[in-house]
Amino acid sequence: MQRAEPEKVLVIACGMLAREILAVKERLGLDHITLTCLPAELHYRPDRIPDAMDAAIKTARAQGYAAIFAGYADCGTGGMLDRVLERHGVERMDGPHCFAFYQGEARFAAVEEADMTAFYMTDFLCRQFDAFFMKPLGLDRHPELAQDFFGNYEKVVYLAQTDDPSLEKVARDAAEMLGLAYEKRMTGYGDLEPALARLSTRS
Structure with missing residues (x-):
């Protein structure tokens, strides 16, 4: 059949x-x-x-x-x-x-409280970091404003869909620029x- x-x-x-x-x-x-x-x-x-x-x-x-x-x-x-x-x-x-379903609902529920001060990044946001954050917020011209926009965050958490060193570099550099701790979680597509x-x- x-x-x-x-x-x-x-x-x-x-x-x-x-x-x-x-x-x-x-x-x-x-x-x-x-x-x-x-x-x-x-x-x-x-x-x-x-x-x-x-x-x-x-x-x-x-x-x-x-x-x-x-x-x-x-x-x-x-x-x-x-x-x-x-x-x-x-x-x-x-x-x-999407930050939840990339990690999986059960896993996200387990870390949600601890991640209250996390600034999440994904592959897309790494690719578009300049277009979505640096230029619209004026950080490319006035990096000193980073504390005003991101002062309540404590860490950058990169939810990686793929294992791409160039994207991870963007996330690491963002954490360094913002003065935040850095963590990578290899989620795949969740x-x-x-x-x-x-x-x-x-x-």
């Missing part, structure tokens, strides 16, 4: 996850998944995520997509994203944010991989 092909699924994700989702898709052979992304900058304007997701889902439905998955956690929306997704019958990643793999069971 011929095995049924998985249902086509559109993943609407945060732009900060694009590279990682594509890497998981290739590694697992998830050819039935199509990816579209909302701007990564919304990570810093979570109040805008629900409306952007609502519009993206409506567009996808108009294009004929029946199965849609949100490549987001709550991401600081305070439950507003869930209200949009529930209205459309769309599921999302479990957890409060809960992102099994979440996408489960989409292949749809038929």
Whole structure:
């Protein structure tokens, strides 16, 4: 008996996850998944995520997509994203944010309290450190402002999706510049991989 092909699924994700989702898709052979992304900058304007997701889902439905998955956690929306997704019958990643699901929910729960003063970095944030932090905050021109922006942090925690020395150097240099302790955790793709793999069971 011929095995049924998985249902086509559109993943609407945060732009900060694009590279990682594509890497998981290739590694697992998830050819039935199509990816579209909302701007990564919304990570810093979570109040805008629900409306952007609502519009993206409506567009996808108009294009004929029946199965849609949100490549987001709550991401600081305070439950507003869930209200949009529930209205459309769309599921999302479990957890409060990508820093949690990269580590795995159980592991994150175990370190959450100790990480209250941690400044998290990921592969994406290492690649985009200048664009997302140095230039917008003016630290490239006024590094003395670092204490104003990061004075409440005690450590930089690099959640590494890949073992890339050039990215780790960015994280280490950031910790040194900010005068913070440094810690690397090799997380890989965490809960992102099994979440996408489960989409292949749809038929």
